[in-house]
Structures are given as structure tokens and as C-alpha cells.
Amino acid sequence: xxxxxxxxxxxxxxxxxxxxxxxxxxxxxxxxxxxxxxxxxxxxxxxxxxxxxxxxxxxxxxxxxxxxxxxxxxxxxxxxxxxxxxxxxxxxxxxxxxxxxxxxxxxxxxxxxxxxxxxxxxxxxxxxxxxxxxxxxxxxxxxxxxxxxxxxxxxxxxxxxxxxxxxxxxxxxxxxxxxxxxxxxxxxxxxxxxxxxxxxxxxxxxxxxxxxxxxxxxxxxxxxxxxxxxxxxxxxxxxxxxxxxxxxxxxxxxxxxxxxxxxxxxxxxxxxxxxxxxxxxxxxxxxxxxxxxxxxxxxxxxxxxxxxxxxxxxxxxxxxxxxxxxxxxxxxxxxxxxxxxxxxxxxxxxxxxxxxxxxxxxxxxxxxxxxxx
Amino acid sequence: xxxxxxxxxxxxxxxxxxxxxxxxxxxxxxxxxxxxxxxxxxxxxxxxxxxxxxxxxxxxxxxxxxxxxxxxxxxxxxxxxxxxxxxxxxxxxxxxxxxxxxxxxxxxxxxxxxxxxxxxxxxxxxxxxxxxxxxxxxxxxxxxxxxxxxxxxxxxxxxxxxxxxxxxxxxxxxxxxxxxxxxxxxxxxxxxxxxxxxxxxxxxxxxxxxxxxxxxxxxxxxxxxxxxxxxxxxxxxxxxxxxxxxxxxxxxxxxxxxxxxxxxxxxxxxxxxxxxxxxxxxxxxxx
Amino acid sequence: xxxxxxxxxxxxxxxxxxxxxxxxxxxxxxxxxxxxxxxxxxxxxxxxxxxxxxxxxxxxxxxxxxxxxxxxxxxxxxxxxxxxxxxxxxxxxxxxxxxxxxxxxxxxxxxxxxxxxxxxxxxxxxxxxxxxxxxxxxxxxxxxxxxxxxxxxxxxxxxxxxxxxxxxxxxxxxxxxxxxxxxxxxxxxxxxxxxxxxxxxxxxxxxxxxxxxxxxxxxxxxxxxxxxxxxxxxxxxxxxxxxxxxxxxxxxxxxxxxxxxxxxxxxxxxxxxxxxxxxxxxxxxxxx
Numbered sequence: 033x034x035x036x037x038x039x040x041x042x043x044x045x046x047x048x049x050x051x052x053x054x055x056x057x058x059x060x061x062x063x064x065x066x067x068x069x070x071x072x073x074x075x076x077x078x079x080x081x082x083x084x085x086x087x088x089x090x091x092x093x094x095x096x097x098x099x100x101x102x103x104x105x106x107x108x109x110x111x112x113x114x115x116x117x118x119x120x121x122x123x124x125x126x127x128x129x130x131x132x133x134x135x136x137x138x139x140x141x142x143x144x145x146x147x148x149x150x151x152x153x154x155x156x157x158x159x160x161x162x163x164x165x166x167x168x169x170x171x172x173x174x175x176x177x178x179x180x181x182x183x184x185x186x187x188x189x190x191x192x193x194x195x196x197x198x199x200x201x202x203x204x205x206x207x208x209x210x211x212x213x214x215x216x217x218x219x220x221x222x223x224x225x226x227x228x229x230x231x232x233x234x235x236x237x238x239x240x241x242x243x244x245x246x247x248x249x250x251x252x253x254x255x256x257x258x259x260x261x262x263x264x265x266x267x268x269x270x271x272x273x274x275x276x277x278x279x280x281x282x283x284x285x286x287x288x289x290x291x292x293x294x295x296x297x298x299x300x301x302x303x304x305x306x307x308x309x310x311x312x313x314x315x316x317x318x319x320x321x322x323x324x325x326x327x328x329x330x331x332x333x334x335x336x337x338x339x340x341x342x343x344x345x346x347x348x349x350x351x352x353x354x355x356x357x358x359x360x361x362x363x364x365x366x367x368x369x370x371x372x373x374x375x376x377x378x379x380x381x382x383x384x385x386x387x388x389x390x391x392x393x394x395x396x397x398x399x400x401x402x403x404x405x
Numbered sequence: 406x407x408x409x410x411x412x413x414x415x416x417x418x419x420x421x422x423x424x425x426x427x428x429x430x431x432x433x434x435x436x437x438x439x440x441x442x443x444x445x446x447x448x449x450x451x452x453x454x455x456x457x458x459x460x461x462x463x464x465x466x467x468x469x470x471x472x473x474x475x476x477x478x479x480x481x482x483x484x485x486x487x488x489x490x491x492x493x494x495x496x497x498x499x500x501x502x503x504x505x506x507x508x509x510x511x512x513x514x515x516x517x518x519x520x521x522x523x524x525x526x527x528x529x530x531x532x533x534x535x536x537x538x539x540x541x542x543x544x545x546x547x548x549x550x551x552x553x554x555x556x557x558x559x560x561x562x563x564x565x566x567x568x569x570x571x572x573x574x575x576x577x578x579x580x581x582x583x584x585x586x587x588x589x590x591x592x593x594x595x596x597x598x599x600x601x602x603x604x605x606x607x608x609x610x611x612x613x614x615x616x617x618x619x620x621x622x623x624x625x626x627x628x629x630x631x632x633x634x635x636x637x638x639x640x641x642x643x644x645x646x647x648x649x650x651x652x653x654x655x656x657x658x659x660x661x662x663x664x665x666x667x668x669x670x671x672x673x674x675x676x677x678x679x680x681x682x683x684x685x686x687x688x689x690x691x692x
Numbered sequence: 693x694x695x696x697x698x699x700x701x702x703x704x705x706x707x708x709x710x711x712x713x714x715x716x717x718x719x720x721x722x723x724x725x726x727x728x729x730x731x732x733x734x735x736x737x738x739x740x741x742x743x744x745x746x747x748x749x750x751x752x753x754x755x756x757x758x759x760x761x762x763x764x765x766x767x768x769x770x771x772x773x774x775x776x777x778x779x780x781x782x783x784x785x786x787x788x789x790x791x792x793x794x795x796x797x798x799x800x801x802x803x804x805x806x807x808x809x810x811x812x813x814x815x816x817x818x819x820x821x822x823x824x825x826x827x828x829x830x831x832x833x834x835x836x837x838x839x840x841x842x843x844x845x846x847x848x849x850x851x852x853x854x855x856x857x858x859x860x861x862x863x864x865x866x867x868x869x870x871x872x873x874x875x876x877x878x879x880x881x882x883x884x885x886x887x888x889x890x891x892x893x894x895x896x897x898x899x900x901x902x903x904x905x906x907x908x909x910x911x912x913x914x915x916x917x918x919x920x921x922x923x924x925x926x927x928x929x930x931x932x933x934x935x936x937x938x939x940x941x942x943x944x945x946x947x948x949x950x951x952x953x954x955x956x957x958x959x960x961x962x963x964x965x966x967x968x969x970x971x972x973x974x975x976x977x978x979x980x
Contacts, residue, residue, distance in 0.1 A: 100876050102429045119428065120879045127880045133873040136978040137895050146891070147881035180977065191877075198881060431885075435794055442791035443801070446784075446856070450812060453823035453853065456833045460826045514723040521716040529720070532727050538962050539735050540914030542931040543954040547734025549938060550741075571730045629814045635917035640935060651818045651921060664826070667819035671811065678807040 048232040049077035050111030050201045052097070057106035059092055066092040068258040069106070074202075079228055079235040080263075081249035083242055085281070088255040090238045091206060097236060098204050099123045111201055126195030126233075127204040131211040133191055134179040140166070140190050141175040147198035165193035168227060185216040192224065196231065203228065203235040209244060221248055242282050246270065254278045272307050276319060276393040285319040286363050287393070292316050297392055299385065300337035300358075307389045316392040324386040325365035327354060329379055338383040342375050356381060454671070461664035474661030478669070481653075481662045489666065492649035495563065499645065500631040503569040504624050507577050510570065512620065515581055516608045519590045533578035536571055541636040544568065549641060565643060569631050576626035584619015588612070621681050629674050646670070735958075742951035758956045763933075767956065770913060770929040773844045777851035778908035784852070785859020785908075786901060792860065793867040806864070809857035816854045817917030824850050825922075843928045847919055854918075855908050862907055866900035869979025896978055903971035910964045913957065930957055 052074040059067040067089045074080050082090035095101045097108060099120030108115045115123055126147075134143050145162040153161070166172040169189040179187055188208050195203060205224070209217040225248040228235050239245050245252045246266040253263040254277070262274035273279035290299035295309045299318045330339065340358040352372035354365045363383065367375075375381060461474045481489040511533075518525050536544075548568060590612060597611045613620070635647035646666075653663050745751045757763065792805045824846070828837040840846040870893060878888045916931035927933045930953055937949035 098876075098880060100428070100879070119430075120876075121882045121884060123880075124882075125880065127877065129873045129877060131873070132871050133877040135874060135877075135892055135896075137892075146878075149891075150882045150887060194877075194881070439791045439795060442788060443805075446788050450808065450853070450857075452834065453820070453827050456827040457819070457823045459833060510723055510726055514720055517716075517719045522720060525717060525720055529723070532724075532731070534965075535727075535731060537910065538965050539731065539958055540916075540931075540961065542914060542916045542934055543738060543958055544731070544734050546934060546938065546950045546954045547737040550737055551734060567730050571727070574727075574731075625810075629811070633814050633817055635817045635920075636931075639917075639920075640938060647818050647917065654818070654822060654921070663822060664819075667822070671815060671819070674814070675807065675811045678810045679803070681807075683803070 049234040051076050051109075052111075052202055052234055052236070053107075053109040054093070054097065055107045055109070057093065057096055057108070058104045059089075059096060059101070060104060065258050067096070067103075070258070070260060072253065072260065072263070074234050074236060075250075077232045077234055078250040079225065079237060079248060080251050080253055081237045081239060081245035082253045082255055083239060083245040083282070084255035085240065087257075089258040090240075090253075090255050092258075093255075094204050094206050094236055094238050097202070098125055098127050124198070124200050125202045125204055126198060126200035128188065128191045128195050128206065128208045130207045131184075131187075134187055134194070136179050139176050139178055140171065140182070143179070143190055144194045144197050146194065151198065161197055162193075165197045166190075168196070168230075169193045169223070183216075184212045185220050188212065188220060189223075192227065196227075196233075201234070203233045205235065205237045207239055208237075209239070210241070217244075224248065246282070252282075254281060256281075272389065273319075273391050276391065279319040279391050279393075284322050284364060284366075286322060286325070287317050288320055288361060288363070290316060290318045290392075292392060297390065299390075300383075302338075302385045302387070304385065304387050305389045307391045311392055318390045318392050320363075320385060320390055321388065322353060322364040322366035324388045324390075325363060326384045326386065327356065327365050327367065327371075327375060327381040328384065329375060330382045336382075340381055340383065342377050342379050342381060344377055345372050345375065347372075356383065358383075454668070457664040457668050461661050461668055463661050474665040475669075477662045478666055489649055489653070489662065492644050492646050493666070495561075495644070496632060496646035499563060499566055499569065500628050502563065502566045503573060503631050504627045506566060507570045507573050507623070507627050508620065511574075511577055511581055511623070512613060512616070513608060515578075515585060516590070516612050516616075519585060520594050520604070520607070520612075530578070530582075533574045535574075537575045541572060541634075542640075544571070545637050545640045548637070565638060565641075565645070568637055569627075569634065572634065572637075573627040573630050576630065577623040580622035580626055581616065581619045584616040584622065585612075587619070588615045625677055625681055628677070632670055632674065738951050738954045738958075741948045742955040744948070754952055755955075757952055763953065763956070766927065766930045766933045766953070767960070769843070770931075770960075773848060773851065773919075773929060774909050774912035776844060776848045777855050777912050778905050780848070780852045781855025781859050781908045782901065782905035785856040785904075786863055788856060789860045789863045789867055793864055797868075805860065809860040812857040813854055813861055816915065818921045820850055820853060821918055821921035824853070841923060843923075847922050847928075850918055850922060851912050851915070855912065858911060859904055859908060862904040863900060866897055866904070866975055866979050869900075869975075870896060897975075899971045900975035900979060903968045903975060906964050906968040906971070910961050910968070913961055913964070 054070060054072045057067050057070040057072075058065075066087075070089070070093060072080070072093070082093060084090050092101070096103050099115070099118065103116065106116070110123070110125075134140075135146065138146065141159075141162055144165055145158040148158045148161060163172055163175065166175055169192055171186060171189050171193070174182060174186065174190075179190070182190065191208070208224070209220055212220065221244055224237075237245070237249065246269070249266055251263055252266050252269045254261045254269060256277050262269055262278045264272075264274070269278060269282055273282065279285050288299045290297045290304075292298075292306070292311050292313050292315075294313070295311075296303050296305055297311075297316060297318050298304075299320065304318065304320075327342075337358070340356040340363070343355045343357050343362065346353040346355075347369065350369060351366050352369045354367060354372050354375060356363045356365060365383070462470050462472060463474070478489060478493075514529065518529055593611055593615070594607045597607045602611065633647060634645065635651065638645040638648045639651065650663055650666060657663075743750060743752055743754055745754075758767075788805070792802055795801055824840075826832065827834050828840055830836055830840075832840075837846065874892055874896070875888060878892050883891065914931070916935070919929060920932060920935070924932075927936050934950050934953045934957075937953060
């Protein structure tokens with residue numbers, strides 16, 4: 033929950049855009065608490081990605097910000113203006129939905145110009161701005177087609193153009209890529225980021241896909257059960273997770289039992305620095321990333337805490353994941369495929385754990401390596 | 406009256422998602438609107454029904470109450486006309502036969518067409534919807550001449566089922582088509598075939614059981630239709646329930662038994678529909 | 693039927709020697725035969741007799757008889773009644789449908805109203821006419837509506853009673869098809885409720901609405917039992933006149949009146965149903 037300094041674009045120029053401040057936002061549906069006193073501030077021009085499992089409250093946060101739902105308590109301030117009780121239509125925000133939000137009876141051109149039409153912008157100005165936006169998303173040639181004639185990716189681009197056409201103060205994206213094919217997803221994701229940087233608009237991006245969040249955000253907010261577990265730049269969320277949930281939700285984690293002593297944790301004979309130096313001494317479970325584990329083949333049947341047998345190798349393309357049986361625990365290691373190829377199932381190996389800072393969990397029950405989210 | 410219900414079109418098993426959260430003000434206004442609408446329309450629909458009910462419970466003198474009319478249903482006999490109960494019987498039998506014939510005719514045909522003869526689907530659809538364009542009143546003109554030659558007077562009213570199936574086609578077709586459309590017939594049949602099933606097995610043991618909701622809908626619609634049919638029976642001079650009620654009304658206009666019977670029929674249909682609606686509720690993952 | 697397996701190019705699986713089997717479409721013969729006998733044949737009879745003289749000669753000019761003022765009167769009567777009841781049914785039914793659709797999709801109110809609509813849409817004819825007679829007729833429980841036996845007012849009210857539920861049944865899927873995202877996107881872009889309906893919701897529902905209204909029209913056109921029970925001494929509409937023609941010798945010149953009127957009805961309904969089908973297709977594209 034640390035906030036970051038004012039964000040800058042790649043070339044160092046400060047961005048435009050307004051500050052979005054959400055204070056103590058709460059929302060519940062009957063007995064279910066969707067948001068629990070959430071505090072979140074978006075710096076001008078930054079893209080914050082809200083990441084978390086279903087039901088964690090990320091979409092609720094977005095919808096509250098958009099004004100599509102009312103918060104039970106709390107305050108929303110955008111660019112200094114208190115919007116808590118302002119209706120959605122008057123909040124001046126652009127929103128891109130997950131799917132199906134284009135008006136099917138209007139052409140692309142008419143869809144994009146819709147917001148402008150509502151604002152009584154003249155036909156000529158509407159047209160001009162509309163085409164500008166379509167150019168921005170690369171679809172000016174499709175201006176006179178209908179949504180059902182476009183692919184999913186194209187439709188989302190039009191949705192983006194439509195949202196930006198009204199020059200909103202804030203851009204809201206509700207899992208815009210979830211309904212698309214994997215390849216289109218990656219392409220569009222980068223495009224959205226490029227456009228966002230170009231326009232410099234403050235953006236809130238909701239997703240359950242960690243790859244997306246890590247790839248495009250200035251800061252990532254990991255949410256769980258209505259609360260923000262951590263809000264930090266992607267690299268920090270990944271390598272210095274603030275809580276065990278974050279460590280296990282973002283990327284994979286091996287859970288290895290060890291002992292904390294004087295600011296480090298001793299895991300299977302290796303001394304690893306801690307993310308939180310002030311962790312009290314005692315038994316604990318260390319969360320070790322698979323890429324921090326390296327394997328070396330061993331011919332002689334050596335024993336010891338770091339000796340094991342390869343169980344299986346999962347081919348993932350450029351890298352492979354190798355699961356190793358250490359007798360009392362199973363460890364996942366992530367290696368370049370060329371290396372993993374030399375370690376078929378059944379081979380004896382010795383582990384090395386790179387001394388990256390690790391997080392320890394007070395939960396003293398070491399299970400198998402953490403699951404994919 | 407050509408009743409054009411399309412229960413098969415309406416999702417009795419309703420759309421699975423729940424309404425998204427709304428702004429409080431808007432939800433409030435919406436709720437007020439809804440309650441007003443339901444009250445007004447509810448009253449409008451209830452009044453005639455209540456009037457019927459009241460009349461069916463009318464005693465010998467105006468303003469009194471009595472269940473005589475209801476008790477009379479089983480034994481009522483107007484002057485010189487066959488007893489009410491026999492026309493009820495006939496209509497019920499007609500309903501059963503019509504439903505059975507309709508199912509035997511339509512279900513295998515529709516499944517078969519979906520599986521093996523796709524190019525006929527449009528034609529079948531057209532033919533099934535044709536009766537909507539050729540209303541009963543028109544059919545009866547043509548039928549009269551056919552039945553004439555068949556010495557209709559010697560035929561039992563049960564012969565009406567031939568025509569009733571036709572009348573039921575549009576509704577039954579829509580209901581069955583909706584049921585069929587909800588399942589992936591192609592994939593299921595390919596899976597079954599690859600496991601060694603014959604076409605007959607595929608139809609009877611794989612597809613049909615998955616169409617249960619559609620079949621139920623179709624049966625219900627057909628049933629309602631037969632119970633309410635008047636035009637053809639009347640013009641071909643047969644005596645079914647509605648014709649009988651009509652004659653009673655012409656001879657004894659305020660016969661409480663008239664309303665008692667009508668009300669009973671209505672309740673029956675309503676109960677069936679409610680049961681169907683709950684029986685077809687989508688089980689499984691919600692919202 | 694042998695399942696051809698995919699193998700390398702050129703190789704073909706050995707097939708069992710096939711007995712000549714019936715073509716697949718043979719399975720549909722029972723259906724076609726049934727429909728041919730009980731639907732197409734009677735209709736054919738009507739059409740043929742409508743276009744023939746009583747002495748058996750073809751007389752296509754019979755169609756001209758449909759312009760006869762007397763006949764026109766009946767068609768006009770039908771038209772008036774159908775127009776009134778379908779407009780009333782469409783508008784009121786749409787309002788009710790919207791109220792039903794905007795609630796919990798799985799809730800009991802929705803189930804109730806859908807079930808009720810299913811029953812009441814079929815509930816016409818004899819019993820409905822009597823119910824209204826008892827309610828607002830001469831000895832009415834509620835009050836006596838002096839206009840009850842006036843054409844078309846009393847009968848329009850009765851028709852509306854079953855047109856509204858029919859509208860609900862037919863129109864509800866269309867309203868369900870209005871995606872929440874459209875409303876939200878529209879709001880987000882700055883529209884008020886009125887603007888949403890004017891630019892988005894209204895245009896999207898228009899084809900479905902018109903289609904449903906047409907269906908109501910066709911439904912009213914074909915109705916016979918209800919009006920016959922309401923007032924059977926005077927014929928106001930075509931179906932009643934068909935009945936008169938069937939049961940009497942009085943006709944117009946040499947023409948088989950019943951057949952001709954029936955033909956006229958078919959034409960009218962066919963036009964309406966075609967328009968309905970076209971509108972449905974448009975609506976389906978947007979609202980599915």
C-alpha cells in the first residue's frame with residue numbers, strides 16, 4: 033500500500049491527466065462485503081492495474097468510480113472535484129467494457145461519435161474527432177461497418193475510440209481483453225498502453241490476468257476480498273511481494289520450510305535474505321520463486337537437503353518447468369529449455385537456490401509448490 | 406381463436422445472469438414503476454376471473470353463496486343436450502391423443518432433420534408455421550367439404566385430433582425447436598455414433614432426453630390449445646368442451662356451472678404452467 | 693453409414709459392401725404426408741373453390757368480389773378491431789414486459805407473470821366473453837358498461853385481455869436481449885435515461901416491437917370464438933361472416949362466399965406474417 037512518486041513517460045516528460053482519489057470506499061451486497069474501506073489514489077496520467085481473483089472487489093471498485101453503482105460509504109475525488117454523489121452520466125469518464133458494449137444498430141462511426149452527439153457537438157466537429165479517434169486505434173477504414181461485422185479485437189478498439197472521443201478525465205477498462213483470443217489479447221494490450229501513454233490519461237485497468245497487469249501497468253494493485261494487499265510497480269509486486277497472498281497469486285512460489293535467524297532464513301542449508309528484515313526468529317515457510325532455483329546433474333547418488341530426483345518436465349516454449357522430488361518436499365524450478373532438456377525424468381540433480389530476497393509466511397504448513405492463479 | 410402463445414420462445418428458464426448493481430436512485434424509481442405496473446395489470450387480469458369465480462359460487466338468490474355449481478359439474482345436463490361431463494371427457498381424450506400424435510410426428514422428424522437432412526429444416530419450419538397463416542376458420546371451410554364426404558355425423562368427435570395436431574404445429578414446433586437449439590445436437594450425436602450407437606439410439610436415448618424442457622413445453626401448449634378449441638369443433642358440428650359451454654350459455658345464460666367449469670379449466674392450465682416453469686429451472690451454477 | 697477415417701493421402705479404408713438404403717429424407721415422409729393431407733389439401737380446396745364458379749368453371753375474377761361493399765364492410769370491421777386491439781395490446785404489453793424483464797431473472801414475480809401470460813394468452817373464446825359479460829355486461833358485477841355491446845369497443849376490450857399476455861410472451865425475449873452494457877455505456881458517455889431510450893434502447897427494440905404488434909394483429913384477425921360468444925346475431929368481422937356463409941344458402945351472386953372470404957383472410961394474414969418474419973430477423977440480429 034505504498035504510493036509511488038509522480039510517474040513519468042519513457043522520455044521523462046511529466047504526464048497530463050488528473051488525480052483520482054478514492055478514500056475509504058465500502059460496498060456490500062447483503063451479507064457479502066465487496067469492498068472494505070478501500071484507499072486508492074491514481075497519480076495524474078498513470079495506469080493502475082487492479083489484479084485479483086473473482087470476487088476480490090476489483091470490478092466493484094471500477095464500477096463505483098464510474099458511478100454505475102453507489103458506494104455505501106467513502107469518497108471519490110477526481111481532479112479535485114468530489115464526485116461521490118454525481119451521476120454516472122456527469123462524471124466525464126470513458127469506459128471500455130469486457131464485451132458487447134458497442135451499439136449494434138449504429139455504425140462504427142456513429143458509435144464513436146455518440147458521446148459527442150449527446151454533448152451537442154456539431155456534425156462536422158463530430159466527424160473530425162471521430163475519425164481522429166479511429167485513426168488513433170487504427171480502424172479508420174472500418175468507419176462505416178457495423179459492430180457485428182468486426183472481429184472481437186476490432187470491436188474493443190472501437191470501444192476504446194468511443195470512450196476517448198469525449199476527452200474524458202479518466203479512462204476505465206473492465207477486463208477489456210478477457211473475451212479475446214490469446215494472440216489478439218497480447219497485441220491489443222500493448223496498443224492500449226501505447227495509446228494511453230500518448231494521450232496521457234489517468235487510467236484504471238481491471239484484470240484477472242497477471243501477465244497483462246505486469247506488462248502494462250505503472251503500478252499494480254493486488255486485491256483480495258475487498259482489500260488492497262499491495263499497490264506497487266510491477267517489479268516490486270513480483271520480487272518483493274508484501275503478503276503471502278501476493279507472492280502466491282502473482283507468479284509461482286515454492287513453499288519450503290526453514291528457520292528465520294537474525295534477518296535471514298535458512299532453507300535446506302541455504303541462507304536467503306528476507307524481504308522483511310524485521311521478521312521474528314523461528315520456524316517459517318519461505319516462498320521461493322522457481323526461477324531462483326537452478327539444477328545441476330549429479331551422477332552419484334548423493335544425499336543431502338539439496339539432492340533430488342526429477343519427476344517431470346513441463347515444456348513451456350522458451351523455458352521449461354521441472355519438478356524435483358527432494359524426499360520430503362517437491363520443488364519447481366524454471367530453466368531455459370536447453371538446460372531442462374538435459375534433465376529427463378528420473379535423473380538425479382542437486383539444487384542451488386539463488387539468494388534473492390524471499391518472503392516468509394507464518395503459516396507453518398509447507399504444501400506442494402504454489403499453484404497458478 | 407388462434408392462440409399464438411410462444412412459451413417456447415420465452416425463456417421460462419430465465420437468463421442466467423442477475424441484474425447488475427444500479428445506482429440507488431434509479432433502482433428506487435424502477436421499483437416504484439414496477440409495483441405500480443404489477444398492481445394495475447394484476448387487477449385488470451384478475452377482475453374478470455374473480456367475476457367468473459363469484460358467479461360460479463352464486464347461490465339460488467342473487468348475492469348468496471353456494472358451491473352447487475361446482476358440485477354440478479359432474480352431473481350437469483342441459484335440456485336436451487348430452488351431459489357436460491361427457492364433453493369434458495371427450496376433450497381430455499382429444500388432448501391426450503393430440504399430444505401423443507404431435508410428439509410422435511414432430512419429435513423424431515425434427516431430430517432427424519437436424520441430424521441427417523439439414524437442408525429440409527427451412528421447409529419443415531415453414532410448414533409448421535403455416536397454420537398461423539391459415540387460421541382455423543379457414544381450415545374449417547376446406548375441411549367441411551372433406552368431412553362432408555366422410556359422413557361426419559357417424560364419426561366420433563375424437564376424429565378431430567387429426568386437425569388439432571395441425572393447429573398445434575406452430576406452437577409445438579417453436580417449443581421443440583427452442584429445446585433442440587439449446588443442445589449441441591451435432592456434437593452429441595457424433596459422440597454417440599463414435600461410441601457405436603445406431604441412429605435410433607441416438608435419437609431416443611441421447612437427444613430426446615436432453616430436450617425434455619422443450620417437449621414439456623410443447624405438450625403443455627398443445628394441451629391448452631385443445632382444451633380451448635372452439636371454432637373447428639363448432640363449425641363441424643362436434644361437441645367438445647368449449648362448444649358444450651357455448652350451448653349451455655345460449656340456453657341457460659347464467660348457469661353457474663358454466664363459470665365453474667371454465668374456472669377449473671383455467672386453474673388447471675395455470676397449475677401445469679407453474680409446475681413446468683419450476684421443473685425447468687436451470688440447475689447448476691448461478692450468476 | 694461408414695465413417696470415413698482420415699488417413700494419409702491416397703489410402704482409403706476398406707468399406708463393407710453397402711446395402712442400398714433409403715435416402716435420409718425418407719425419414720421425413722410421414723410428416724410431409726400428414727401435413728399435406730390435413731393442411732395443404734383443405735387449403736387447396738378453399739383456394740380452388742374460391743376461384744371457381746358453382747358450375748365448376750374457373751373464374752379468377754371472383755377475386756374482384758372481394759371489393760364488394762358488403763364484403764369490404766366485414767374486412768373493414770376486422771381491420772378496425774384488430775388494429776385497436778393490437779395497438780392497445782402492444783403498447784400495454786410492452787410496458788408490462790419491461791416491468792417483468794427488469795426484475796430478478798429467476799425470481800418468483802417473473803415466473804408468475806410468465807406463467808400467467810402463458811395461460812391468459814390462450815384464454816379466449818367462449819369463457820372470456822362470458823367473464824366480461826358477467827363483469828361489465830347488463831347485469832355486471834362491477835358496473836354496466838353501456839358500450840359493452842357496441843362494436844368495436846366491448847369486443848376490443850376483450851381482445852386486449854388476451855393480446856397483452858401474448859405481447860408479454862413474444863416481446864419479453866427482446867427486452868431480455870437488451871444488454872446491460874448498452875445502458876451503462878450510454879450512461880457513461882453522458883446520456884440521460886430519456887436519451888438512452890431515444891437513441892439506443894428505442895431503436896433497438898423497434899423491430900421487435902413492430903413484429904410483435906403484427907403478430908398480435910394476425911392473432912386478432914384469426915379469432916372467431918371470442919367474438920362469436922360476445923355477439924353472435926350480427927356478423928361484424930370476416931370469421932363470423934364465413935360462418936354465416938357456411939351455414940346458409942344466401943350468397944353473393946355465383947360465388948362460393950365462404951371460400952372467397954377465407955381466401956381473402958389468408959391473403960391478409962400472409963402479408964402480415966411476412967412482415968413479421970422480416971422484422972424478427974432484424975431484431976434477432978441485434979438482440980440475440
